[in-house]
Amino acid sequence: METRYRELDPSLFESADIDAYEGERIAGPPVGFWRDAWIRLKKNRGALVSLAVLVLVFAVAFVIGPLISSHSPYAQDLSQRYLGPTSKFWFGTDKFGRDMWTRVWAGTRVSLYIGLLAALMDIFVGVVYGAVSGFLGGRVDDVLQRGIEILNGIPYLVVAILAMIVFDPGIITISIAIGLTGWTYMARIVRGRMLQLKDQEFTLASRSLGASGFRLVWKHLIPNSLGLIVINLMFTIPAAIFAEAFLSFIGLGIQVPEASLGSLISDGAAELRFHPYLLWLPSLVFCLLMICFNLFGDGLRDALDPKMRK
Amino acid sequence: MIRYVARRLVYMLAALFIIVSVTFFISKALPGNPFSNPKLSPQIREQLFEKYGLDEPLYVQYAKYMANVAQGDLGNSYYFEGRSVSQLILQRLPVSAFIGIQAVIFGLVIGMVLGIVAALWHNTVWDTLAVVVAILGVSVPTFVLAPMLQYWLGLKLGWFPIAFFESWIYSVLPSLTLSVFVISTVARFMRTEMLEVMGQDYITLAKAKGISGLGVIVKHVLRNAMIPLVTVLAPLTIYIIVGSLVVEQIFAVPGIGEQFVQSVFVNDYAMILGTTIFFSVLFILALFIQDIMYGIIDPRIRVAGAKE
Amino acid sequence: MNDDNILEVRDLQVSFSTYAGEIQAVRSVTFDLRRGETLAIVGESGSGKSVTAKSIMRLNPEANTIVRGGEILFGQEDLLKLGEKQMQDIRGPKIAMVFQDPMTSLDPTMKVGRQITESLKKHLGMSGREASRRAVELLRLVGIPNAEQRVKQYPHQFSGGMRQRVVIAIALACEPQILIADEPTTALDVTIQAQILDLLRELQEKIGTSVILITHDLGVVASVADRIAVMYAGKIVETGTVRETFYDPQMPYTWGLLASIPLPTADRSRDLIPIPGSPPDMSDPPEGCPFAARCPYVMRICSTEFPEYTTFSAEHKAACWLHHPMAPNVEPPAQVGGAR
Numbered sequence: 001m002e003t004r005y006r007e008l009d010p011s012l013f014e015s016a017d018i019d020a021y022e023g024e025r026i027a028g029p030p031v032g033f034w035r036d037a038w039i040r041l042k043k044n045r046g047a048l049v050s051l052a053v054l055v056l057v058f059a060v061a062f063v064i065g066p067l068i069s070s071h072s073p074y075a076q077d078l079s080q081r082y083l084g085p086t087s088k089f090w091f092g093t094d095k096f097g098r099d100m101w102t103r104v105w106a107g108t109r110v111s112l113y114i115g116l117l118a119a120l121m122d123i124f125v126g127v128v129y130g131a132v133s134g135f136l137g138g139r140v141d142d143v144l145q146r147g148i149e150i151l152n153g154i155p156y157l158v159v160a161i162l163a164m165i166v167f168d169p170g171i172i173t174i175s176i177a178i179g180l181t182g183w184t185y186m187a188r189i190v191r192g193r194m195l196q197l198k199d200q201e202f203t204l205a206s207r208s209l210g211a212s213g214f215r216l217v218w219k220h221l222i223p224n225s226l227g228l229i230v231i232n233l234m235f236t237i238p239a240a241i242f243a244e245a246f247l248s249f250i251g252l253g254i255q256v257p258e259a260s261l262g263s264l265i266s267d268g269a270a271e272l273r274f275h276p277y278l279l280w281l282p283s284l285v286f287c288l289l290m291i292c293f294n295l296f297g298d299g300l301r302d303a304l305d306p307k308m309r310k
Numbered sequence: 311m312i313r314y315v316a317r318r319l320v321y322m323l324a325a326l327f328i329i330v331s332v333t334f335f336i337s338k339a340l341p342g343n344p345f346s347n348p349k350l351s352p353q354i355r356e357q358l359f360e361k362y363g364l365d366e367p368l369y370v371q372y373a374k375y376m377a378n379v380a381q382g383d384l385g386n387s388y389y390f391e392g393r394s395v396s397q398l399i400l401q402r403l404p405v406s407a408f409i410g411i412q413a414v415i416f417g418l419v420i421g422m423v424l425g426i427v428a429a430l431w432h433n434t435v436w437d438t439l440a441v442v443v444a445i446l447g448v449s450v451p452t453f454v455l456a457p458m459l460q461y462w463l464g465l466k467l468g469w470f471p472i473a474f475f476e477s478w479i480y481s482v483l484p485s486l487t488l489s490v491f492v493i494s495t496v497a498r499f500m501r502t503e504m505l506e507v508m509g510q511d512y513i514t515l516a517k518a519k520g521i522s523g524l525g526v527i528v529k530h531v532l533r534n535a536m537i538p539l540v541t542v543l544a545p546l547t548i549y550i551i552v553g554s555l556v557v558e559q560i561f562a563v564p565g566i567g568e569q570f571v572q573s574v575f576v577n578d579y580a581m582i583l584g585t586t587i588f589f590s591v592l593f594i595l596a597l598f599i600q601d602i603m604y605g606i607i608d609p610r611i612r613v614a615g616a617k618e
Numbered sequence: 619m620n621d622d623n624i625l626e627v628r629d630l631q632v633s634f635s636t637y638a639g640e641i642q643a644v645r646s647v648t649f650d651l652r653r654g655e656t657l658a659i660v661g662e663s664g665s666g667k668s669v670t671a672k673s674i675m676r677l678n679p680e681a682n683t684i685v686r687g688g689e690i691l692f693g694q695e696d697l698l699k700l701g702e703k704q705m706q707d708i709r710g711p712k713i714a715m716v717f718q719d720p721m722t723s724l725d726p727t728m729k730v731g732r733q734i735t736e737s738l739k740k741h742l743g744m745s746g747r748e749a750s751r752r753a754v755e756l757l758r759l760v761g762i763p764n765a766e767q768r769v770k771q772y773p774h775q776f777s778g779g780m781r782q783r784v785v786i787a788i789a790l791a792c793e794p795q796i797l798i799a800d801e802p803t804t805a806l807d808v809t810i811q812a813q814i815l816d817l818l819r820e821l822q823e824k825i826g827t828s829v830i831l832i833t834h835d836l837g838v839v840a841s842v843a844d845r846i847a848v849m850y851a852g853k854i855v856e857t858g859t860v861r862e863t864f865y866d867p868q869m870p871y872t873w874g875l876l877a878s879i880p881l882p883t884a885d886r887s888r889d890l891i892p893i894p895g896s897p898p899d900m901s902d903p904p905e906g907c908p909f910a911a912r913c914p915y916v917m918r919i920c921s922t923e924f925p926e927y928t929t930f931s932a933e934h935k936a937a938c939w940l941h942h943p944m945a946p947n948v949e950p951p952a953q954v955g956g957a958r
Contacts, residue, residue, distance in 0.1 A: 043637060150324045152597070157552050158586055162332065165574070165582065166339050242451055249453045250555055250571050269457045269560065276461070283454040290449035298445075433681065511722040514677055518717075519737045519788065520710030523702070529736070530725050537727065609727055609772045 037227070040303040047299020050292035057289060061108040071099035073106040074257050082275055091281050094267070104282050107259040111241045111289075114175045114260070118240035119233050121179030126186030127229060133187070134194025135221065141191075148184050156181040160243055164252040174253060178243045186232050193225040227304040234297030238290050245286065261286045311612060314605050322598045329590045333583045334375050338368070384584035389576050395584035399566055405475055406558070406565035410550040413485040417492025417546075422539075424493065425500025429535075430527070432505060440497060447494025452553045456487045456560040473562040484557045491549055499542055503535040510534075540604045547596035551589050624795055624828050625651040625674070630688035632666075632673050639901040640684070643669040645852035647688075651796065656822065656829040658839040658860070660875070661849035664897050667832045670849070671798045673698075674830075675715055676705050692796075711741040714789035718801040720781035724773035730757075730784055731769035737791045756787040760817060779810035786817065793825050800832045815842050836879055840864065845933060848872050851898050851908035853924070858934030868928070868936035871909045873950045907939070915940060915948050 041047055071089075077097035085092045091100035133144040156178075163177035198221075245262025247253035249269075254260040261282050268279030366374075378385065384395040428440035463483060464472035470483045507513065508531055516526045554567035562568070566585065573581035605611045620626070632644040644666040651657050659667045672678045674690055674697065690697040692713070697705070709715075717723045725733060734756055735749035744752065750769070757765035760783040773781055782802065789797055799818065803811040819842050822829055831843055839846055839860060846864075847857040848871065856869040867873055874893040895912040898904050904911065910920040919939050928941035940948050 040637070146321075149321045150328060152325075157548065158329075158589055158593075159332075162336050162586060166336055238449075245451060245453070246552065246556070250559075251574060265451075265453060269453060272457045272461060279454070279457060283450075287450050287454065290451075291445055294445055294449055511717055511719060512725045515715075515717060515723050515785070515788075516725065516736075518675060518677055518709055518715040520706045520708065520741060521736060522706055525740075530728070533727050534725065610774050613772055613775065 037303040041299055044299040044302065046295045047303075050295040050299070053288060054292045054296065057108065057285070057292075058112070061105050061112060065102070065105035071102045073098065073102045073259060075099070084275075084277055092277055094278055095271070095275075100278070100281060103259050104261075104264060104285060107261045107264045107282060108285055108289075110171060110254060110258065110260040111244060111262065111286075113171055114178070114244045115237040115241040117172070117175035118179040118182060118243075119237045121175065122183045122186045122233065122236050123229065125179075126183035127190050127225075129183070130187035130190030130192075131194055131221070131225075134191035135198065137195075137198070145191075148187060151181055151184050157243060157246065160247060161250075161252060164247055169253060169255050171254075174244055174247065175240070177247075178240050182236065182240065182243075186229070186236070189228055189232055190225055193228050194221060197221050197224055231297055231301045231304065234293055234300060238293040241286075241289060261289075311605060314611065315602060318598055318601045322594050325594050326591065329594075330376060330379050330587055331372075333586055334372055337579055337583050338371075379587065384587060385580045387573075387578055387581045387584075389573065389578035389581060395580055398569065398581070399585060399588050402564060402566045402569055405563060406554050406567060409481050409484045409557070409563065409565065410488065410554060412481060413488035414492055414546060414550060416485065417489035418496055420489070421493040421496025422500050424497035426504060426532075428497065428501040429504035429508065437501075440501065444494040444498045444501075447490045448498070450490070452487055452491070452556045453560070455490060456484075456557055459483055459487055460560065475563045475565075480561075480563070484561045484563055487557050488550060488553045491553070492546055495542060495546065495549075496539070499539065500535065503538055504531060507531050507534045537604070537608050540600055540607060543600040543603070544593065544597040548593050551592060620650070622652050623650045624653045624692070625830075626689075626691040627651075627670070627674070628689045628691065630670065630673060630690065631686035632669055632678065633684045633686055634678075635682045635684060636901075641900045642686075642852055642903055643900060644673065645903060647849070647852070647854055649847050649854060649857060651828050651830060652845075654822075654826055654828055655844040656819075656831055656842055658831045658833060658843035658846045659849055660833060660836065660839055660846055662834060662897055664851075664900065665849040666852040666900075667849050668800055671715070671800050671830065671832050674796075674798060675709055675713055676700075676702075677715070707741075710737050710794065711792040712794055713796040713798065714792070714794040716782075716785050716789050716797065716799040716802045719805045720778050720785055721805070723785050724781060726773055729770055729772055730776070733784075734769075734788050734791055737788060741792045752791070753787075756791055757784070759790075759821070760784070760787045761813075762787075779806055779813065782806060782810075782814055783817065786814075786821070790821060790825060790827070794827060796830065797822075797827045798830045798832070801834070802831075803838060804833070804835070811838070818842065836864075836875060848875070851903060852900065853908060853937070855907075855909065855938070856936040858931070858936075862931060862934045866930075866934075867950065868930060868934070868941065869938045870913045870915055870940070872936070874912075877951060907937070917945065 075098060077093075079097065081093060081095055081097045083089055083093045083097075089099050089101065091104055094100055094103065129144065129148075133141045159181050160177040163180060164174065167173040167177065241261070244253055244260060245265060248260055248262030249266040251266075254263045256263070264282035265279060265286060268275075268282060271278045382396055384399075387393050387395050387398060390398065424440050424443070428437045428444075431437050460472045460483065463469050463486075471480050472483060474480060513526060513530055516530050517523075521529070551567075554565060555571055556567075557563070558565040558568035559571055566588070570582070570585045572578075573585065627647060627649050630644055630647045631642070634641045634643060647666070647670055649657070649659075659670065661667045669678065673685070676697065685698055688698065692708070695704075697708070700708070724730070731750060731753045734753040735744075735746070738744045738749040738752055739746070742749075754765045754769050757769055762768055762780060762783055768776075773784070776784065786802075797818075802818070803814050806814060815838060818829065818831075821827070831838070833839060843860050845857070845859050847854050848863070848869070849855070850871050856863060856867065856872050863872065864876065867876060871893075878892050893912055898908050898911065904921065906919075906921045906923050907913070907925055910916050913920065917939055925937045925939045925942075927935045927937045929935050939945055
């Protein structure tokens with residue numbers, strides 16, 4: 001069967017140089033895992049805003065706040081009680097005449113400390129426990145998992161309450177109390193990841209090149225779990241802050257004259273009828289922290305989720 | 311399946327054992343004792359010690375304590391002279407249970423609807439809205455929400471009573487407060503699960519069979535998405551228990567939570583520890599039931615795989 | 619539409635909008651499916667073959683799929699223009715599909731029998747009892763022993779090969795006119811692979827279904843297909859009967875494919891020639907022949923214009939500038955056409 005051909009310029013049929021590189025060019029610029037995640041994260045406006053707000057809150061609480069305000073969180077001035085927000089006292093004063101602006105940010109600092117300390121416990125105990133359990137596998141894993149199963153059965157807030165009854169309330173003790181059983185979730189996740197990674201080929205490859213156990217864990221397995229760890233942290237910190245607030249609310253948390261967001265809210269709730277601003281202001285900061293951690297954590301999770309990659 | 315149940319049972323008992331032991335040792339570690347009132351003469355103190363068995367060696371006390379707890383005897387309240395802790399707890403149980411269960415049921419229903427809607431209308435306004443509502447719900451703690459509801463719905467609008475517990479309508483605000491978190495958690499969970507299921511191959515296959523959109527959703531998506539929902543049962547239980555502490559305080563509801571907070575205030579250690587054990591039992595039971603239910607609902611666990 | 623054809627795809631163009639831009643997965647694909655035949659669509663990952671298959675059944679994800687043009691003619695209708703309800707009447711009884719991974723193709727919480735009867739009840743209006751009986755028959759037909767017990771079991775109680783048989787049973791339940799099998803054996807062991815292919819062939823003869831077989835494995839094509847269409851970067855570059863195409867391929871890409879298959883009977887002095895490079899970026903596809911960047915015979919015109927199709931016989935066509943009379947004469951490498 002004949003096909004009709006168009007008349008074409010003969011020079012077009014000269015051999016062309018193939019650009020060898022062109023053929024090897026992999027479609028699309030090579031994007032590393034983290035860069036890809038960052039690109040995806042940037043698309044999530046909610047998460048970005050949350051991150052910005054969080055950074056802002058941290059900045060104000062730890063740096064800017066103390067620099068700007070001239071008041072101390074403890075100084076009482078009974079002549080200035082119960083003032084609403086004014087130009088001198090930006091957040092007003094409480095029943096002892098203390099400046100609420102300073103108190104709220106001091107409280108935020110305390111709450112953040114506790115959240116971070118509890119998160120640290122999470123990492124140290126949880127990650128190590130989970131990594132050991134997952135990596136070693138076998139009997140060790142079995143035993144360690146039993147441990148977790150049992151610990152899981154103990155409600156962590158109850159443990160925290162009990163702990164606070166025994167210890168004297170203080171930032172460290174509260175953090176320990178909250179972190180006591182909170183790490184089990186992190187341990188579970190890390191273990192799961194270890195098991196996943198162990199089976200993957202790059203582990204095998206690394207091993208066959210002579211990598212020892214420790215090196216394997218440290219250089220390969222943990223970095224690959226970082227994503228999960230970070231995401232989990234984004235949820236542990238607010239959970240810890242929440243737990244502390246709760247403890248304060250029932251009287252087992254931070255004691256006067258120290259303040260935490262929880263104790264401030266608790267005090268504020270009692271004054272709701274006549275001085276609602278004492279409740280609203282710390283609540284606002286608290287909720288803001290919660291929302292932002294949660295949103296950012298969600299966004300981070302979506303961004304790092306390998307299934308979403310095309 | 312039997313093995314599964316048996317294992318869960320063992321873990322449950324082990325956890326209970328540990329918790330009760332821990333509470334025992336804590337009670338011994340607590341500063342002071344109920345009879346440190348200096349006005350008591352040494353002789354009377356000795357008598358009281360004997361009466362409460364506080365003079366016996368530690369391991370004996372431990373054994374007795376464990377035995378008692380196993381039988382449901384949590385000792386007597388130090389504050390309410392001679393009243394048994396278990397009795398006090400059980401007396402207040404109906405109120406707390408009512409508010410809690412109402413909150414859970416309401417929250418489950420609304421949460422599921424919200425989650426399903428969000429998943430089905432993914433990436434539209436409704437989805438975003440649902441997600442926002444859900445995030446707010448988990449971010450605003452009970453102790454902020456309760457006073458707010460009290461203020462707006464109770465005082466300003468006067469729709470509901472804000473304190474005490476005389477009839478059903480008194481339970482509305484407390485249950486509503488608790489249900490917000492439930493709604494948010496369930497909605498988020500349901501949405502995530504549904505989205506995950508909708509992306510699975512077998513859903514595409516179901517569509518390839520020519521099953522209608524609605525049919526696919528009802529017969530395949532929902533069933534698969536709801537199975538993991540059982541796993542929120544335990545965390546929700548803990549939330550309700552813990553939440554009740556706050557809610558009952560704020561709404562002055564005579565429930566177990568309020569009693570607990572009171573006992574912390576007056577250092578009624580027997581009450582504190584007894585209630586703690588009670589809460590733990592509830593939670594552990596919820597976990598156990600959840601595990602069992604999961605085993606029943608998910609055919610992959612219920613029916614052992616018998617491959618060729 | 620030609621009477622010999624049961625399906626005609628004309629100039630199909632499908633893209634996806636993603637966060638990385640628009641990906642043109644299928645860029646003008648045209649082919650026919652004759653009644654009763656098995657047509658294999660072959661290509662690398664990313665060549666657009668799966669998308670083509672899903673497009674026939676309109677199963678691509680609605681949210682980001684854009685059909686940029688073309689027609690899919692089935693009977694009197696253009697499938698691309700039908701509404702969802704009408705498509706639902708076609709999926710199952712007229713056109714059915716088998717997917718690649720049997721481990722995820724079945725609903726884990728529904729008994730296998732019910733997954734079959736679901737289709738029977740909806741499309742054939744069978745009663746519960748009739749449908750159950752038919753389900754058992756179907757399971758037997760696809761070679762599952764103890765069909766009566768098995769029909770009440772869950773997918774996790776079946777092995778991979780068995781599950782794929784179930785999927786085939788589901789697909790053929792309503793005796794469709796067309797069966798699209800998207801890499802049906804890729805996820806299976808080689809021995810099971812053979813069994814499944816045999817089964818497909820057997821059933822095809824029994825029921826008279828026309829089959830579109832998507833695969834990247836030329837061995838599979840050789841054993842079951844009548845005709846073959848080779849796809850690259852969203853376009854069909856060569857098509858013909860299996861015999862013609864395997865013995866007398868006319869396009870460098872096809873040469874490359876055939877030369878890179880290790881043959882157990884080949885003499886050891888024959889080198890395996892992999893095709894260097896990788897497929898182009900479909901969010902920015904090249905002008906001209908997409909294979910130009912990897913083609914050892916590339917000419918200047920190859921990068922500027924997509925070649926016209928040259929017809930070699932009733933069925934055999936290829937798109938390559940080498941067949942233009944002005945092009946230099948080129949012999950396919952010795953490794954190609956092993957039985958020459």
